[in-house]
Amino acid sequence: MAVSESEQRRGVVAVIEPGGHKLPLSMAGPGAMGKTGYWRTQRPVVNYERCTGCYLCWLYCPDNVIEMVPGKGPRGQDIPVIDYDYCKGCGVCAAVCPVKAIDMVDESKFLAKEKEEGDGNA
């Protein structure tokens, strides 16, 4: 099923045309609404010393922005890496973490720092 270029309008991929028809379909894909990380007011930060690699944050993340990287933790455990381009900072990962390895940190601290470094993406 091909999504024609002309139908990929900003925001959504909703109109797909096999056989010349417009259909009420959208295909899974990252960031149809643009980079949504800037919606965040709190940023989840993982303490890898504490993390046991249990995958619960990965499982619960409602936006599917946590990737588990096998064997990269300080004790050789699998660790979660968060994609801050799309993480909206909902805090579900921090809430479900059984060892309190994820802290929700005020986003403005990072913004100020990024501004200083001239690396802001907001």
Next chain:
Amino acid sequence: MPKLLAMRGNEAVAYAAKYARVEVVAAYPITPQTIIVEKIDELISKGEMDAEMIHVESEHSALAATYGAAAGGVRAFTATSSHGLMYMYEVLWWTAGSRIPVVMAVVTRAMGPPWNIHVSHEDILATRDTGWLVSMAENNQEAFDLTLQMFRITEDPRVYLPGIVGLDGFILSHTVEPVELPDQETVDEFLPPRRQPYVMEPGEPKAMGNLVPDEYFEELRMDMQQSMENAVKVIREVGREYAKYFGRDYSELVECYKCSDADYIVAGTGSWMGDAKIAADKLREKGYRVGVMRLRWIRPFPWSDVREAAMSKKAVIVMDRSLSTGHAGPLFLELSSALEAKPSMIGVPAGIGGVDISYEDIERFTEKAIQLVEEHGRVYIPAMWYHLGKIFPTYPSSNVKLD
């Protein structure tokens, strides 16, 4: 070898589903439709039909399950009537808007209250705006033929919309008539394997019916309207093909009986149009040149055929087994619009709730309408109700006084 059997209209439809190799049927019983799904159940349990029957808890679920199965890639079928159809009304819109081909039989029946299981067209005509193709059979053979064709029409990539085959409650559903059943091999040649615009299946995740910007929504509706226009062409093609395979031609969306030399046209849909043809013959014996225009298709509306057949006539008398209460019969409204009300138009709500209408009744109200036209010249009468042999002029008022 094709075989000629005696069967009820409901059984004819069930056989059509079997010949179409329907794989999933979801059903909830309602009179007068029940025999269709009972017969399918019987064919499945005898091993004559390879399909899954899902017994559901309501008609809303019956169409939802049928639509779900069809979206999953199989040929799916269901049947209902009256209150059942209204209960699944929401899912009618979902199925059509999703562009998923599904075929459903609607055995026409009155809407309560009071409780009434007999023929009326108010149920099927309430589907006009949903985006489904809607056809109406005149007899049991046509109920079979239209069902079989409906699979091919709805699964044509130019159409990709679901379709309803209507047959009149009891008059066709429970009446035995000879029906010719074809060879399975011939059907397999006529009906290609199922095609559909997309398949909902694991492995290729997609969301259907998600929230979209308003302008997308409108564009999707515009596409459906275009597909309905395409459907007119597809119906003609498939109807012509059907004649090649089975000897019965369905290339016309409107059946015209003695229309060419007629001054007056009796128009309508469904089984009672057979009686209208007898009435036309009787009126011709009296010297009135009457023809009959039967709408085999309601959606897409056979606009150009209707105009060609009736635009230049003196009057069109529209028999409506249904009423859009507060205005006139739905077919009267549609035909008046298509004909720009250029001929005299007389709408006759009649036979509602299964009140028996014989050819003599049709002869009587048609003659009355003709006399009004002869007396007054051009008349426009939205609802000249015919009830138990008498004429009842009703709201909205006509341009002539009726007694």
